[in-house]
Amino acid sequence: MASFDEVMVQLVKRPAQHAKFLNTLSLLEYIGARKILKSQEASTITGEILGHAAEEIRHAQTFKKLALKMSEGLLETYQDEHLLAGVGARQYIQAIDQGVAAKLKVPHAALNYLLTTLLIEERANRIYPGYDLILTECGFPSALKAIVREENTHLHDVRAALQHMDNQLIQSLDELRVFEAGLFSRFMDQVLQAIH
Ligand SMILES: [Fe+2]
Ligand SMILES: [Fe+2]
Numbered sequence: 001m002a003s004f005d006e007v008m009v010q011l012v013k014r015p016a017q018h019a020k021f022l023n024t025l026s027l028l029e030y031i032g033a034r035k036i037l038k039s040q041e042a043s044t045i046t047g048e049i050l051g052h053a054a055e056e057i058r059h060a061q062t063f064k065k066l067a068l069k070m071s072e073g074l075l076e077t078y079q080d081e082h083l084l085a086g087v088g089a090r091q092y093i094q095a096i097d098q099g100v101a102a103k104l105k106v107p108h109a110a111l112n113y114l115l116t117t118l119l120i121e122e123r124a125n126r127i128y129p130g131y132d133l134i135l136t137e138c139g140f141p142s143a144l145k146a147i148v149r150e151e152n153t154h155l156h157d158v159r160a161a162l163q164h165m166d167n168q169l170i171q172s173l174d175e176l177r178v179f180e181a182g183l184f185s186r187f188m189d190q191v192l193q194a195i196h
Contacts, residue, residue, distance in 0.1 A: 002191070003185070004131075007195075010195050012138060018070060023078070025063045026061075026078075027086065029056050036056060039113040052117075055154070058146075062147060088186070091183075092184065093120070100115045103176070111165055122155065123184060
């Protein structure tokens, strides 16, 4: 089971692959934004949800710009040849969403959104601050500074929103975290395989 740090050790030595990884994170941010919008009925979308979706789109754009800079403009699309373990990345985010839905048993769109977002935001808050330092060493100083700040706010917001929800799944968050950690490790394994 590979970790994000193991992946980084390999990527910093390989800019062409590293650029593809940045593009893959761009794709994940983009899918995240799309999921936020698709998970809500238009009638219940709040200013906060719109703000969150808009920020995720901006994160996708930030990673895309970095990918383009690091690849000298090559990685214009999200086609598989422009990604690193693109299939694994899509599986990772879809599996979280579907796994939360399965554990909810009874469909509950709002809670599904909040729990999926919680797991993804916790992951982002764990890896992005360190990644910002790595990118600084790669010649992109503080490239993720705004993203780190915004993901922290998202995590804070989603935790606050969950406090108003009443469901037994909220009592078993650690189980969900273990589930997400397994999926993330599998994604990192797939990235390592794609590098070698
Ligand atoms: Fe994001
Ligand atoms: Fe976020």
